[in-house]
Amino acid sequence: MRVGVVLPAAGAGTRLGPGAPKALRELAGEPLLVHAVRRLRECPSVGPIVVAAPVAHVTTVTTLLELYDVTVVAGGAQRPDSVAAGLAVLPADVDLVLVHDAARALVPVSVVESVIAALRAGARAVVPVVAVADTVKRVDAAGTVVATVPRADLRVAQTPQGFAREVLESAHAPRGVPPLGHSNDGHTDDAGMAEAAGVTVETVPGAAEAFKVTTAFDLAVAEAVLARGGARG
Ligand code: C5P
Numbered sequence: 001m002r003v004g005v006v007l008p009a010a011g012a013g014t015r016l017g018p019g020a021p022k023a024l025r026e027l028a029g030e031p032l033l034v035h036a037v038r039r040l041r042e043c044p045s046v047g048p049i050v051v052a053a054p055v056a057h058v059t060t061v062t063t064l065l066e067l068y069d070v071t072v073v074a075g076g077a078q079r080p081d082s083v084a085a086g087l088a089v090l091p092a093d094v095d096l097v098l099v100h101d102a103a104r105a106l107v108p109v110s111v112v113e114s115v116i117a118a119l120r121a122g123a124r125a126v127v128p129v130v131a132v133a134d135t136v137k138r139v140d141a142a143g144t145v146v147a148t149v150p151r152a153d154l155r156v157a158q159t160p161q162g163f164a165r166e167v168l169e170s171a172h173a174p175r176g177v178p179p180l181g182h183s184n185d186g187h188t189d190d191a192g193m194a195e196a197a198g199v200t201v202e203t204v205p206g207a208a209e210a211f212k213v214t215t216a217f218d219l220a221v222a223e224a225v226l227a228r229g230g231a232r233g
Helices: 032-041 055-064 079-087 109-120 165-172 190-196 216-228
Strands: 002-008 046-053 070-074 094-099 125-131 136-139 145-149 155-157 161-164 202-205
Touching: 002 032, 002 079, 032 046, 032 055, 032 109, 046 055, 046 079, 046 094, 055 070, 070 079, 079 165, 079 190, 094 109, 094 165, 109 125, 109 161, 109 202, 125 190, 161 165, 161 190, 165 190
Parallel strands: 002 046, 002 094, 046 070, 125 202
Antiparallel strands: 094 161, 125 155, 125 161, 136 145
16 A cells, blocks of 8 residues: 655744744754655655645745655645645555644654554554643633643644545545534644544554644754754654
């Protein structure tokens, strides 16, 4: 079964502060996106890769990734639009699709390969997860705690998330016409969309190094991880 990857990389990255779109911010002298693509290219099971780039940076991204044999398309206004744009141009012979945030630039190869292994073993949707270290509170609009959520059965979802191609396609197809009782708005990951469509989502162990670079602090952490040489997988 051929594995393709859609890499949504079209986010603005406003939480990093003013500057270039997040995927183009530099980590150890190279854009986050280049780190992410290089990791994926180190994975023996990964075939075609499609990058959804910020619409104003398609040419820049195409040049940046010349060495890595990727297809670059323009991303959309919301993350699911970027994923759908990438999915639309994946070659027809790809039957398993991973969706991976460009912002998770240091994902270990072992995490990618275990998502693929779970798909090959028959899972229809797979998400890498890690345990929640902190105690989690639910608060109301005023910031007052209304509940302490038991954390033992909570997990933080990472990427790459893997899908049988038809599962991902049908999860994305009904944007704007959600099934009764569901909404496609507000989904921050693809597994959530598959879940809303009634698909069973399996989990595999994620890794601390697969964290999403969101803030300037995260960029500093990523630099430290790279300097330590500890994110290889
Ligand atoms: O915004 P968030 O951190 O959830 O973004 C996760 C990933 O989705 C990032 O790699 C970002 O570039 C991508 N994204 C996108 N198109 C958007 C918004 C986010 O490709 N419109």
